[in-house]
Amino acid sequence: MAATSVVVLDRGNNTTCTINLHGATVVSWRVNNQEQLFVSKQAQFDGKKAIRGGIPFVFPQFGPWPYGPQHGFARIVRWNIEKAPERLPSGDVEAIFSLMDSDFTRSMWSYDFRLTYRLILREKELHFNIAIYNPSKDLTFSFNMLLHTYFKVPDVRRCQITGLHGCTFVDKTRDGAIYHEARDVVTIGEWTDRIYQNTPHEHIITNVVSGRKMRIQKYNFPDTVVWNPWMDHAKDMSDFGDDEYPNMxxxxxxxxxxxxxxxxxxxxxxxxxxxxM
Ligand SMILES: O=P(O)(O)OC[C@H]1O[C@@H](O)[C@H](O)[C@@H](O)[C@@H]1O
Known part of the structure; x- marks a missing residue:
């Protein structure tokens, strides 16, 4: 892809965030030169499919969709730069991206919409603010939305995820059966694909890169999806290495x-x- 397809927020101190306009996918977040996000070595950047890794933007559908591609169209279309990276008085760096309906989106989903995606890079934080506006005078629409964040980890088997205890979850590895999470912290040792519902505002993942912890805070996102394809399902994906699953x-x-x-x-x-953290 052309160099202009990538936007870099640079806060100094080797702290950067790179956004590919294809899907407004955050493809890198470095804190003091340490990459925090996983992108597959086999990810494709040809603008044809979603980027395998980083933070694809899932909208207006989560999962299979009768009218269009899995996880919707937002991750496979080119977004606009609404505001190029700008340093704020605090030293933080902000950029804003936008997406609106087009012939392509209306061929799958016949609504007008305005989506803005504001990113702010701080010293050790990355902030995401999303707004979706319905400009219609008479039509209501409904949608799903999700930030499909791939965290980079040295060994997923050593990660613990907090904040899921007591939540119900849909287990997509068991035909969508519903269970109740009894564990204080969730660990991953097999193919995992779960939609935890009504989760709290905060999760912490332990043992991410450099043995540190990652805090996730979220607002107006009631669900938390936890996914790792493990060995067998890694093989099903052409843009994901067979041996990469322990690292995300x-x-x-x-x-x-x-x-x-x-x-x-x-x-x-x-x-x-x-x-x-
Ligand atoms: O291969 P895709 O379309 O990027 O999806 C990856 C995974 O995304 C997860 O969010 C879903 O829960 C999984 O079911 C899915 O396999």
Missing amino acids: VCVEAGHVSSPVILLPGTAFEASQILQV
């Missing part, structure tokens, strides 16, 4: 168990903060 965990803030219903002339906002 997806912990995804989403609004996916129930749709967001957006009345004409109204907006929906959601946000996430990632923090290296």
Whole structure:
């Protein structure tokens, strides 16, 4: 892809965030030169499919979709730069991306919409503010949305995820059966694909890169999806190495168990903060 397809937020001190306009996918977040996100060595950047890793933006559908591609169209279309990276008085760096309906999106989903995605890079944090506006005078639409974050980890088997105790979850590895999470912390040792529902605002993942912890804070994202394809399902993906599954965990803030219903002339906002602890 052309160099202009990538936008870099540079806070200094080797702390950067790189966004590929294809899907407004965050493809790198470095804190003091340490990469925090996993991107597969086999990820494709040809602008044809979603980028395998980083933070793909899932909208307006989560999962298979009869009218379009899995996880919707937002991750496979080119977004606009609404505001190029700019340093704030605090020293933090902000950029804003946007997406609106086009012939392509209306061929799958016949609604007008305005989506803005504001990113702020702080010293050890990355902030995500999302707003979706329904400009119609009379049509209501509904959608799902999710930030499909791939965290880089040295060994997923050593990670613990907090904040899921007591939550119900849909287990996609067991035909969508519903269970109750009894564990204080969730660990991963097999193919995992779960939609935890009504989760709290905060999760912590232990043993991410450099043995540190990652804090996830989320607002207006009632669900948390936890995914790792493990060995067998890694093989099913052409853009994911067979041996890469130990080095990633997806912990995804989403609004996916129930749709967001957006009345004409109204907006929906959601946000996430990632923090290296
Ligand atoms: O291969 P995709 O379309 O990027 O999806 C990856 C995974 O994304 C997860 O969020 C889903 O829960 C999984 O079911 C899915 O396999």
